[in-house]
Amino acid sequence: MRRRAEGSSGSGTPRSVDVARLAGVSQKTVSRVFNDEQYVSADVRRRVLEAAGSLGYRRNNAARALASGRTRSIGVVTLGTALFGPASLLMGVERAVRDNGYALRVVNTMEGEAAGVAGAVDSLLDQGVDGIVISEPIDEENGAALSARVDAPVLVLGAPPPFAASRVLTAGIVSGQMARAATEHLLELGHATVHHLAGPQRWYSARDRLDGWRSALAAHGRAEPPVVEGDWSAASGYAAGRQLAADGGLTAVFAANDDMAIGLIRALTEAGRRVPEDVSVVGFDDIPVAAYTTPPLTTMRQPFDTMAQDGLKLLVHAIENPRADPLPMTDPPVELVVRASSSAPPEPRKPPSSPLT
Structure with a gap:
């Protein structure tokens, strides 16, 4: 009591x-x-x-809303998935929304859903949210765009804005820079080139990582090997690894996420290609298990909490200061976590010497 x-x-x-x-x-x-x-x-x-x-x-937030004309709520549009990246970003957004004194309302979209982002935004606007976060990583196949007037400020995380509105903010678009850093790490170790195990190209982040890999190779004047595409799963990484293991010139692979990198390493090991002695592998995300694989995985660490906090700072400022200029956007850090799955390429094998006569 x-x-x-x-x-x-x-x-x-x-x-x-x-x-x-x-x-x-x-x-x-x-x-x-x-x-x-x-x-x-x-x-x-x-x-x-x-x-x-x-x-x-x-x-009393209800009374406060009546007095201010705001509901003290922020809506989030996100892909309904358990994949590490989108799920971690959503958790970061949820914490940041609460830390800023707002309530959270979430609408999940499903891959291939007809209404997609447009329907999710309409639903949130009907609920009277003060601002909207779009954390939707996939292109809509039907090409639906949000053409209706959106009065609330909108924050788009990690992707280009899906529509034009008076107050659209963007944050966290660094996948390309991170992919370039991962590729350059392998080139600086001495590898002649780097293969890429890409994510599904309907995803903005997969395309950004592909572009970052290509730009690094081009900047160093290196040959661009054929791209192998997976679906983010360890199983697709394993299938790609069985294909790549047959390439005798393979010495380095940048995988677009850690799950695919783990499957890739399994396939290479089964094929007799040691990691990193024969083939170096770098992943992306730094999932919790990455430090405990065999070998521990070198990877790019995604700053999910920083992306969410910085983005929400922009959005809350736009909500509470509707006539003010947007705050300047800062890029989140690019952090390479070097572990044991990457090293210098193997020494070229010398041809056997001729027997003495």
Whole structure:
């Protein structure tokens, strides 16, 4: 049972005036603290939050929405998938939305769904969200575009905007830079060229990684081997590995995600091609198991939380300052995690010497 603190109002539910009285501040100061406004000292903020905690006070977001004309909610359009990348980004967005004091509303799209992103955005707008995050990684086959007027600001993560609107923000588009860094790592180790195990090309990120690999090879004047395409799964990486293992000149592969890299390594090992002594492999994502494979996988670490936090900062600023210029966008870090699956290429085999006569 929660006891009402001494000095609180007669109502069973604590109010901001009760918090103000207990903290020894004005009701306006309580409002400033909970709105995360400037010009509140650290000591006053601490006293207000401690008073609110002791009273069990929660701000009335419904009343706040009526007063401000906003619902304090952000909608997210995301692909309904358990794949590591989209799922991790969604978790990062959820944390960032909560950290900014907003409620989250999610609409999942399914691959090949007719309504797609357009229908998901319409659904969120009908719910009155203040802003929308589109974390949808796949092109729609039907080419549907959002042509209707979208009044709420929209943040698009990791892909080009699917429609034109007055306030569209983008963040987190660094897959190409990361793919280039992965390829250059292998070239700097001394490999003559690098093969690529690509993701499905309907995915924006798969195309970005393919472009980054190509740009690295072109910049170094290296030959571009034929691309092998998988579907993000370890099984498709295994199938690609059985195909690539037959190439006697193969010494390095950049895989577009870690799951395919793991399947690839399994197939190469079964074919008698050692990793990294014969073939170096670099993945992408840094999934939790990547550090514990045999050998531990060199990979590009995706900064999902940073992408989500930076993107939500842009979106919340656009929501709360509709007439202000957008905040400048910063690129997330590009981080290569070097482990034991990449090394210098094997020494060329010398032909057997002629027997003495």
